[in-house]
Amino acid sequence: MAASNPKAVILFTVFLPQFLVNGAEDVTIPLLVLGAAYIGVEFCCACGYAALGGRLRSMGLTQRIRRLLDAMTGAAMLGLAGWLAAENQ
Numbered sequence: 808m809a810a811s812n813p814k815a816v817i818l819f820t821v822f823l824p825q826f827l828v829n830g831a832e833d834v835t836i837p838l839l840v841l842g843a844a845y846i847g848v849e850f851c852c853a854c855g856y857a858a859l860g861g862r863l864r865s866m867g868l869t870q871r872i873r874r875l876l877d878a879m880t881g882a883a884m885l886g887l888a889g890w891l892a893a894e895n896q
Contacts (some may be wrong), residue, residue: 824838
């Protein structure tokens with residue numbers, strides 16, 4: 808599923824090649840190593856999200872508390888997006 812993610816496509820085509828040696832003949836192995844490192848980090852993050860979700864589920868939160876938590880995280884994301892949009896370059 809991550810291969811169809813536009814973020815992953817941009818990462819592998821634009822961001823990772825910046826870390827390769829300029830003018831090298833064979834960049835296949837270093838690019839594969841960087842890609843594997845990225846996939847490893849993504850796997851660890853996904854496991855962390857799953858563990859956090861499992862812990863929240865085991866707490867027995869009510870529907871009202873879950874909606875409040877959703878609203879707070881949504882507001883935080885919108886606030887961060889607004890801050891990023893207003894940030895001077």
